Amino acid sequence: MSPDALFIVCAAVVGLAIGSFLNVVIHRLPRMMEAEWRAQCAELEGRPFDEKGIYNLWTPRSHCPSCSAQLRIVDNIPLISYLALRGKCAACGAHISLRYPVVEALTAVLSAVVAWRFGWSVAGVLGLVFTWMLIALTFIDADTTLLPDGITLPLLWLGLLANTWTIFVPIQDAVLGAAAGYLILWSIYWLFKLATGKEGMGYGDFKLLGALGAWMGWKMLLPIILISSVVGAVVGMVLIVLARRGREIPIPFGPYLAAAGWIALVYGESLARFLPF
Numbered sequence: 001m002s003p004d005a006l007f008i009v010c011a012a013v014v015g016l017a018i019g020s021f022l023n024v025v026i027h028r029l030p031r032m033m034e035a036e037w038r039a040q041c042a043e044l045e046g047r048p049f050d051e052k053g054i055y056n057l058w059t060p061r062s063h064c065p066s067c068s069a070q071l072r073i074v075d076n077i078p079l080i081s082y083l084a085l086r087g088k089c090a091a092c093g094a095h096i097s098l099r100y101p102v103v104e105a106l107t108a109v110l111s112a113v114v115a116w117r118f119g120w121s122v123a124g125v126l127g128l129v130f131t132w133m134l135i136a137l138t139f140i141d142a143d144t145t146l147l148p149d150g151i152t153l154p155l156l157w158l159g160l161l162a163n164t165w166t167i168f169v170p171i172q173d174a175v176l177g178a179a180a181g182y183l184i185l186w187s188i189y190w191l192f193k194l195a196t197g198k199e200g201m202g203y204g205d206f207k208l209l210g211a212l213g214a215w216m217g218w219k220m221l222l223p224i225i226l227i228s229s230v231v232g233a234v235v236g237m238v239l240i241v242l243a244r245r246g247r248e249i250p251i252p253f254g255p256y257l258a259a260a261g262w263i264a265l266v267y268g269e270s271l272a273r274f275l276p277f
Contacts, residue, residue: 147204177213
């Protein structure tokens, strides 16, 4: 087996394990943020904040949300445990969300694609980290309409650091991409707010597009915006027509930005052929 083929297999296997951890991040990080906000509010109001035990990405151990039974090691094997348990808790028989195996499988598949695209290289390893962070952001935003700074800002800085050595694009393109990505959506936000008095998107979207620009440079911003806007509009119309979702209910834009950004990283060379500059 060639080194690149071995890298693809390893990326898929590691992706399964990382997907399992991403499920923890997706579930717990928003709750950790809420606890931090409550603590800050209590401090500003001069009242004590009674935090109920330690809660972070590592503590407490994974458990069933229905009966609180701690998961055994054999219950925590990516994909295999879900299939073996037939999607139910071993202790109480409660249904386990399909989200968990979906995230694990998606992480494995996308990791394998990145490994195939870049091969065993620095770009390949960085591409995996990029992919994992986007998956976490996608599902967190879909659930909560939040794009945590704890992921978007490290994503931005990692892109700039990588391109200091021109891993994906020259550093000048990366810096311009980061600045332009943020300012484009920031400008659209304020134009929309001045025209309608409403907020059309959150600041997390600005930071995410800035981070994507830091990885792929300013030339990829237009394809990313076009792809994410078209997909977002189509999905939004489907939700309104088929799911009868009210027009006033906000639809998170982060998942579409993340998907478009991943496509641009993996297939950027093909997209660049259609650009006029």
